[in-house]
Amino acid sequence: MPASVPPAPAPPVSVLIVGSGPTGLTLACDLARRSVAVRIIDRSPGFPRSSRAKGPNPRSLEVLADLGVADRVLAAGSAPLPMRKYRDGVPVADADPAASLRPTPAAPYAHGRLIAQWQLEEILRERLAEFGVRVELGAEAVGLSEAHGLVTVALADGRSIDARYVVGCDGAHSRVRKLLGVPFEGKTSEEQAMVCGDVEAEGLDRNIWHQWFDEDGAVMLCPIPGTRAGWWFQAGPERDAAGAPVPPSLESFRRLFAQHTRLPADRLTKATLLSAYRVNERLADRFQVGRVLLAGDAAHVHSIAGGLGMNTGIQDAFNLGWKLALVIDGGADPRLLDTYEEERLPVAAWTLDVTADRLRATLEAIRLPGGGLDTAVSGDTTGLGVGYPWSSLAGTGSTSRLRTGDRAPDAPCRDTATGRPARLFEAFAGPHFTLLGFGPDTAEPLRATEAAYGSAVRAYGVDAGAARDLGDDAGHARTAYGIARPPAPGTLVLIRPDNHVALIAPTARAHAVTAYLDRLTGAPTPH
Known part of the structure; x- marks a missing residue:
């Protein structure tokens, strides 16, 4: 009986993306539409049903429009909601940061869109499937090696994948970044902690983002678009007798809810996707090592104030996609990829500064009657002002309104x-x-x-x-x-x-x- 012949190894892929959140999916869509051979893997056994980020800002909507999915995002989400601030359970002020915003000829999206992250990821996966590419689940990267113009990614199940380039889009705890040995310097605030989750609640106006603030804490509930009773729940954590945060649970959420809202605890009927959050401000000291690159939270994390986390990752991907495509299939010098770090690392550093400033302003505001999360919103958080005038790709010339490197306006x-x-x-x-x-x-x-x-x-x-x-x-x-x-x-x-x-x-x-x-x-x- 002839000996069995092992299957031939799969041919190398042009780009392997590790991580299938919004950053990885945006990059995969951009590469796939350019006919670049791309694979995208994720260690999770199933697609997470996480709300997490609350939606794309105006610049990310422009990116999503270019990828052909902005209409789907607009249909699935909702406009930013008015914010109602309470003290001692009593409404004290309403604020609507988006009320005065209007589209302009140069900027068609006046404000961002509220949409659960899992909904946005579904839309991006559907778009990616239209190009014949699907996320490969249950594929955990555990090793990296580079030789002869290829990167070999070892998987936990014993398989391996060869690729010309690898991009780590695998989040703040990035295995790719750790395998590269790239320092992730910064700080973690133990004092600025928060518990989060998706909850179901009855009897609250779903046209309002409710924010209860007291001297000893806060609870915030924002309705999740596309759900009947789903809400994003955020609160300062309970603390035990020793002052340590109590792990999030439905029971803990109910106690926090009753304490700060003065409403019955049983209004909260379900809590899922529970997590504890501490403010992290960290930046990778480089975004590329050889043929491996980092994007999104794998490269930078910062305060949630201003909602720039997911958005910065989406815009990382949009900066990187065309450069990878030109190097792989367009005959460009591989040194073009150096401009990804040259352009995006300073933006990430600036984002850390902006979000830290917005967090400080918000923490000061909520100590005052009528203060709330609207303080976190500013012109800087739209993403529309981000450009690369310092870049080596910025050619010559200017006008009375534009420099090279600037975002190109619409009209x-x-x-x-x-x-x-x-x-x-x-x-x-x-x-x-x-x-x-x-x-x-x-x-x-x-x-x-x-x-x-x-x-x-x-x-x-x-x-x-x-x-x-x-x-x-x-x-x-x-x-x-x-x-x-x-x-x-x-x-x-x-x-x-x-x-x-x-x-x-x-x-x-x-x-x-x-x-x-x-x-x-x-x-x-x-x-």
């Missing part, structure tokens, strides 16, 4: 071929650079650039008479980009695939666009 326009409404973000959406040409003399450089680079660049004229032209009838695009009407000479604006400004140049310097693209993508291929 409503008109498709001159059909007469239908169009938006700049619709032009940007997808795995490509976008070249905007303001003014008639940009039509030829737009045509020549698209001919030279094919699907890597999509060129649009703005009142330029180009083959693909947008009418800026109300002047919103020119206003957002700081370009006079009529532009003389014309102006070219190159937009990166993550929708940040790469380069601004007058038509006479159109060669600067090709020089920039060649530096990133290699020599152009005629199409």
Whole structure:
């Protein structure tokens, strides 16, 4: 009887993502739509039903729109709710931080969206499945080694996976980060502790985020969108006689609820996904070791004030995806990946500072009558002001409104071929650079650039008479980009695939666009 032949090892994958939270799923979707061979694994045996993060901020909604899922997120979630603050169980003030916010031509999402994290993850998994990729559960990474241009990830069940690149998106306790030996310096506050969970409660207005504050603690209940009686529960923990926090439980939650709300304890009928939280402020000292990179909570953790944790991870992934794709399949120099850490590590450090400041302000506010979590919200927490003007990828040029490295603004326009409404973000959406040409003399450089680079660049004229032209009838695009009407000479604006400004140049310097693209993508291929 012939000896059994062991199965041939699977061919290496281009990118292996460890961790299937919002960061890992965003990166997987971005790579999959670029036709990069990607696998995503998670140690959990099943998908967690955790609410945790309360939803995407305006910048993350822009990222999700680019990935084609923002409409689903908007439908599944709700707008931010008014906050009602109580003292001694009595309402003392209402606040609605989102009440005065309106979309603008340059920023279509005025505020974030409340949605349970498990709902957002479901939407991203559905999108990923549309590209033929599914999360592989029960796959725990326990070892890493790199040789001959490949990373081998050993799994707890004895299997291994070879990949050209590995990205650890596996959370604050990241096994990938620990295997790399990357320091995760910072601090943990034992005093600033909290217990959290998903609860069911009856008899409370579900159009309000309720916040009860007393001298000796607080309880906060926010309704979970898409549920009949589900609420996010957050509170300062009970403490035992020695002053140690009491572990979270339904009984403990009920005691805290009754103590601070002055309502019957049995209003809380169920508590799941219980957790204890301590404020952590930690930052990895590097985001890349060889062919292994870190993103999201694996690279940085900070206070929940301002809701920037999940959002910073989503935006890490959006920064990294196009760079990995260009290196793997686009002929780019692998040193392009160095710009991921160059751009995102300073943003993570800034985020630690912002969230620490918002936490201090919130803790001070809740000591006063009428103070509440609305203090944690500021212009910094929208994500719209984050850019990379210091980056080595920031090319030359500027206007009265924009620098290279800035987030590229949106604007409503008109498709001159059909007469239908169009938006700049619709032009940007997808795995490509976008070249905007303001003014008639940009039509030829737009045509020549698209001919030279094919699907890597999509060129649009703005009142330029180009083959693909947008009418800026109300002047919103020119206003957002700081370009006079009529532009003389014309102006070219190159937009990166993550929708940040790469380069601004007058038509006479159109060669600067090709020089920039060649530096990133290699020599152009005629199409």
